[in-house]
Amino acid sequence: MESSKNNLYETDRYQWIEQQKQKFRNGQYDQLDIENLFGEIESMxxxxxxxxxxxxxxxxxxxxxxxxxxxxxxxxxxxxxxxxxxxxxxxxxxxxxxxxxxxxxxxxxxxxxxxxxxxxxxxxxxxxxxxxxxxxxxxxxxxxxxxxxxxxxxxxxxxxxx
Structure with a gap:
């Protein structure tokens, strides 16, 4: 599962963001790509x-x-x-x-x-x-x-x- 999260992050950033937003809205916190989310927040x-x-x-x-x-x-x-x-x-x-x-x-x-x-x-x-x-x-x-x-x-x- 981890590799598919990172793969989407690397291949389609927009789609990855939409996916992360949906998981967050649905309370699926354990499925969030925390490492890349944290990197995104730091880089803002x-x-x-x-x-x-x-x-x-x-x-x-x-x-x-x-x-x-x-x-x-x-x-x-x-x-x-x-x-x-x-x-x-x-x-x-x-x-x-x-x-x-x-x-x-x-x-x-x-x-x-x-x-x-x-x-x-x-x-x-x-x-x-x-x-x-x-x-x-x-x-x-x-x-x-x-x-x-x-x-x-x-x-x-x-x-x-x-």
Whole structure:
């Protein structure tokens, strides 16, 4: 019996979850896959931490791109400094998409994680940009909006840039 529980866990995670929910509802506690259930519970916090970290990275690079293209170099179509940022934006979007697809239970937490990630991304963007601007161009907390100016759907849009 144990091998069939683990086999379903390894081959069809969604079906395994549904099976475990049904057994729990029916009071079949002795038939639950406790080892894998415990692993799932432990990993839930890690997944949210990973989501917040990746959202911070994505927003950081979007803020830098936005500031670079609208304030520092508005006449250039794509400033050279932004090229690396675009690759990071694309890779981070992909990583977030994969994380959410593999862990659909974190979807309801996305907006909260976005709100948590923004202040850190803003601080990091200010620090990063201040390394390269002249004294009169230095950024501060009012250089960017108080809250994230973009929705999750917007920042995850494939070719969207601020």
């Amino acid at each position: 916090g890690n997944e949210l931490g990973t989501l917040e970290h990746r959202l911070t990275t994505l927003i950081l690079h979007l803020l830098k791109y936005d500031y670079q293209t609208k304030v520092l170099n508005p006449v250039q179509a794509e400033p050279y400094d932004c090229r690396d940022w675009l690759g990071t934006i694309d890779r981070t979007r992909l990583a977030i998409q994969k994380l959410v697809k593999k862990n659909p239970h974190i979807k309801p937490q996305i907006e909260e994680q976005l709100s948590e990630a923004y202040p850190d991304a803003k601080t990091l963007a200010i620090e990063a940009m201040n390394r390269y601007v002249q004294t009169h161009q230095r950024l501060n907390s009012s250089s960017f909006p108080k809250t994230c100016p973009w929705s999750y759907e917007q920042i995850m849009e494939g070719n969207w840039l601020p």
